[in-house]
Amino acid sequence: xxxxxxxxxxxxxxxxxxxxxxxxxxxxxxxxxxxxxxxxxxxxxxxxxxxxxxxxxxxxxxxxxxxxxxxxxxxxxxxxxxxxxxxxxxxxxxxxxxxxxxxxxxxx
Amino acid sequence: xxxxxxxxxxxxxxxxxxxxxxxxxxxxxxxxxxxxxxxxxxxxxxxxxxxxxxxxxxxxxxxxxxxxxxxxxxxxxxxxxxxxxxxxxxxxxxxxxxxxxxxxxxxxxxxxxxxxxxxxxxxxxxxxxxxxxxxxxxxxxxxxxxxxxxxxxxxxxxxxxxxxxxxxxxxxxxxxxxxxxxxxxxxxxxxxxxxxxxxxxxxxxxxxxxxxxxxxxxxxxxxxxxxxxxxxxxxxxxxxxxxxxxxxxxxxxxxxxxxxxxxxxxxxxxxxxxxxxxxxxxxxxxxxxxxxxxxxxxxxxxxxxxxxxxxxxxxxxxxxxxxxx
Numbered sequence: 001x002x003x004x005x006x007x008x009x010x011x012x013x014x015x016x017x018x019x020x021x022x023x024x025x026x027x028x029x030x031x032x033x034x035x036x037x038x039x040x041x042x043x044x045x046x047x048x049x050x051x052x053x054x055x056x057x058x059x060x061x062x063x064x065x066x067x068x069x070x071x072x073x074x075x076x077x078x079x080x081x082x083x084x085x086x087x088x089x090x091x092x093x094x095x096x097x098x099x100x101x102x103x104x105x106x107x108x
Numbered sequence: 109x110x111x112x113x114x115x116x117x118x119x120x121x122x123x124x125x126x127x128x129x130x131x132x133x134x135x136x137x138x139x140x141x142x143x144x145x146x147x148x149x150x151x152x153x154x155x156x157x158x159x160x161x162x163x164x165x166x167x168x169x170x171x172x173x174x175x176x177x178x179x180x181x182x183x184x185x186x187x188x189x190x191x192x193x194x195x196x197x198x199x200x201x202x203x204x205x206x207x208x209x210x211x212x213x214x215x216x217x218x219x220x221x222x223x224x225x226x227x228x229x230x231x232x233x234x235x236x237x238x239x240x241x242x243x244x245x246x247x248x249x250x251x252x253x254x255x256x257x258x259x260x261x262x263x264x265x266x267x268x269x270x271x272x273x274x275x276x277x278x279x280x281x282x283x284x285x286x287x288x289x290x291x292x293x294x295x296x297x298x299x300x301x302x303x304x305x306x307x308x309x310x311x312x313x314x315x316x317x318x319x320x321x322x323x324x325x326x327x328x329x330x331x332x333x334x335x336x337x338x339x340x341x342x343x344x345x346x347x348x349x350x351x352x353x354x355x356x357x358x359x360x361x362x363x364x365x366x367x368x369x370x371x372x373x374x375x376x377x378x379x380x381x382x383x384x385x386x387x388x389x390x391x392x393x394x395x396x397x398x399x400x401x402x403x404x405x406x407x408x409x410x411x412x413x414x415x416x417x418x419x420x421x422x423x424x425x426x427x428x429x430x431x432x433x
Contacts (some may be wrong), residue, residue: 072307086293090293
């Protein structure tokens with residue numbers, strides 16, 4: 001009973017973070033802030049949702065499989081976000097602050 | 109509730125398809141195709157067709173996205189402007205669509221138990237396969253035993269596709285000079301790839317040999333194993349990957365898989381049964397079925413692995429050649 005309540009809370013929190021990630025992906029102004037928003041969905045929402053699902057199992061093989069999925073996602077998703085941001089950086093994409101800085105330099 | 113999920117997924121599928129039609133940026137189109145495959149995989153899960161969903165996710169969203177990206181590296185990112193008028197194609201599409209919709213009016217109601225699909229052979233499979241074959245995963249029984257001849261055809265198609273692509277593009281020369289792949293500075297990516305690749309191969313073996321008991325089998329396992337080597341090639345460069353799995357070795361593997369499959373069939377009729385009748389492979393028919401299914405699934409896995417990796421090698425080698433020029 002208590003487990004079910006905790007699991008529900010975790011699932012709702014996970015859904016909330018997924019939603020904020022999706023909103024951020026659309027509303028944020030430039031590439032880096034958007035990647036940041038998307039990676040929130042990848043990391044914290046994954047932890048919350050899969051932990052919530054594990055609490056709903058009978059702690060058998062299904063729970064172990066979910067745990068494997070969690071570990072796999074925790075390894076790969078942040079790596080993907082990191083690689084994406086780093087590639088953009090190498091490709092010469094500037095952050096908003098840097099663009100503002102360079103504009104200031106032009107005006108002086 | 110299930111209908112609601114289906115409707116939402118189908119709606120998202122339609123939106124994705126429309127975006128694919130109207131977008132001119134081919135890179136985004138490839139990504140949307142991956143999304144499309146994941147969405148259809150979700151629909152298959154919702155329809156309880158886990159094996160199909162697994163294949164769709166592995167092949168549609170995984171390998172084919174990589175292969176299409178490989179093609180983009182050769183052709184360029186922008187779609188060519190089209191000068192043709194769209195009127196005639198629109199007319200043809202509207203007439204065909206109307207005919208198809210008219211055709212669906214005669215179809216039996218969706219999911220009705222009296223439908224021909226549920227009346228013809230399915231009841232026999234469901235009733236007899238536990239006794240005749242005795243595998244918990246009935247999909248594998250149907251795919252690898254009752255419909256073994258169809259599956260042999262599918263494996264041959266995969267093999268033929270690989271041959272076709274390779275005769276057009278050609279394999280890379282093994283062990284060329286390691287050109288800087290641009291990922292040397294991605295330390296995090298390299299470390300995580302080193303962690304993930306062995307796990308992926310282990311998972312592929314699990315999918316291969318657990319296919320009798322759960323969703324999975326040769327097709328999915330071959331694709332997953334190929335994905336592991338493709339990841340290696342993407343992160344560490346093609347020359348190193350061709351050191352690990354030699355292109356010539358792949359050619360042998362691709363042919364060997366089909367040979368194992370067809371050879372099982374020939375063996376069964378030398379032992380007095382029909383082509384691909386596994387009952388005669390052992391003294392007990394059920395044991396014979398198990399042996400036959402494991403052997404032919406292994407053949408499928410080998411061919412699919414070699415074909416997928418060979419096609420990737422072909423594309424990657426061509427891209428590298430054009431980059432040098």
